[in-house]
Amino acid sequence: MRETITISVPEEIKAELDKVVRDEGISRSDVVRESLRDYLFMRRFRQLRARLLAKAQAQDIFTDEDVFKRIS
Numbered sequence: 001m002r003e004t005i006t007i008s009v010p011e012e013i014k015a016e017l018d019k020v021v022r023d024e025g026i027s028r029s030d031v032v033r034e035s036l037r038d039y040l041f042m043r044r045f046r047q048l049r050a051r052l053l054a055k056a057q058a059q060d061i062f063t064d065e066d067v068f069k070r071i072s
Contacts, residue, residue: 017031
């Protein structure tokens, strides 16, 4: 199911968005959807990384070399 949302953006962002739409031949909605997907993915990734980093540091794992020593 799709829902419609309304957002406001500064004029310069709208102008850049419109240029992307013209250059790539896709709709504003497509650009915004893809941007939101990317943002939400990166947000989940950063949250997961933060949780894993805390667990690694609790086990004295701070660098790639520390990881390599553990798995070698």
